[in-house]
Amino acid sequence: MADTAILEVDSSLDEARWAAVLRRDPAMDGRFVYAVKTTGIYCRPSCPSGPAKRGNVRFFADNAAAEAAGFRTCKRCRPDAVVVATAKDGIAGRIAALDWPRIDAELDEGGIGLLGPLLSPTECSDLRSFYEEDHRFRSRVVMQRHGFGSGEYKYFAYPLPDLIGDLRAAVYPEAARTANRWRAMLGQDPFFPDSHRAYLKHCHAAGQRRPTPLLLRYGPGDYNCLHQDLYGPEVLPLQMVILLSEPGPREKGGDFTGGEFVLTEQRPRMQSRAEVVPLRQGEAAIFAVNERPRQGTRGAYRVKLRHGVSRIRSGQRFTAGIIFHDAQ
Ligand SMILES: O=C(O)CCC(=O)C(=O)O
Numbered sequence: 001m002a003d004t005a006i007l008e009v010d011s012s013l014d015e016a017r018w019a020a021v022l023r024r025d026p027a028m029d030g031r032f033v034y035a036v037k038t039t040g041i042y043c044r045p046s047c048p049s050g051p052a053k054r055g056n057v058r059f060f061a062d063n064a065a066a067e068a069a070g071f072r073t074c075k076r077c078r079p080d081a082v083v084v085a086t087a088k089d090g091i092a093g094r095i096a097a098l099d100w101p102r103i104d105a106e107l108d109e110g111g112i113g114l115l116g117p118l119l120s121p122t123e124c125s126d127l128r129s130f131y132e133e134d135h136r137f138r139s140r141v142v143m144q145r146h147g148f149g150s151g152e153y154k155y156f157a158y159p160l161p162d163l164i165g166d167l168r169a170a171v172y173p174e175a176a177r178t179a180n181r182w183r184a185m186l187g188q189d190p191f192f193p194d195s196h197r198a199y200l201k202h203c204h205a206a207g208q209r210r211p212t213p214l215l216l217r218y219g220p221g222d223y224n225c226l227h228q229d230l231y232g233p234e235v236l237p238l239q240m241v242i243l244l245s246e247p248g249p250r251e252k253g254g255d256f257t258g259g260e261f262v263l264t265e266q267r268p269r270m271q272s273r274a275e276v277v278p279l280r281q282g283e284a285a286i287f288a289v290n291e292r293p294r295q296g297t298r299g300a301y302r303v304k305l306r307h308g309v310s311r312i313r314s315g316q317r318f319t320a321g322i323i324f325h326d327a328q
């Protein structure tokens, strides 16, 4: 008796899951995954790939269960990127759950720390679609006109979209902590307050009042010259970038090829060292804006950093940039 009851519950659960897959329901992402026996791949419910045959589909409660059964993640819908992004805690919870000691160590080693998957594919596409909504922005910059590269970007107006405002407020305390630690390495007193609200008050009093978070859009042939995002004398020396498109050729479910994020670092009296930063859709990195200390044998010294984007070879690439100081 009991066994039959359980079987009935299970099969009606699977039927509800199958209906969600047929609807490609993004609200079910993170609630379960489905795997296709013929391809060996598992997907989130909203995967845009064509429907599989019901007879070839198995359902799993989560990624770990699908992987334990030998399935690999779908490159198109990235079920592995959904785990973090559907965390019930919202943005603050996702940021708090990151491995900050590891990120700090990466920042001290190379001037950039990888945050890993932070936004879901749906959140990325929502942000991309904002690009056409002019009321959200205070200005648009066509990069060719200024010699900044090729492509364009738009600075958000206040009030920022919730997702951008929440990310800026939640990551700021970590960035400020690293910025104060870097000051200490150079023998300077701590300067950056714990809350972003307090820091913005300081920026505004110094005449830097305009919001700096931005969306960038690149098409084939576009690139972003090496630069530093300084907007006046007040600088918080770390910033964040989030890739909103999936790298890779179209036939493999990607949005663009080329277009790699590049960071260069120049030590005193030395040639520059370049690093290509591997990011996928929804992943973020935090990196030094203009300079950072490096520990040498005779104390710390300053190195200069610049970042940019290599030429996009095909497709379209969007990013969100979050800078913590405001602009003059
Ligand atoms: O598009 C990118 O990856 C870089 C954008 C950028 O320059 C920034 O976020 O400040």
Ligand SMILES: [Fe+2]
Pocket: 227, 228, 229, 307, 321
């Ligand atoms: Fe930048």
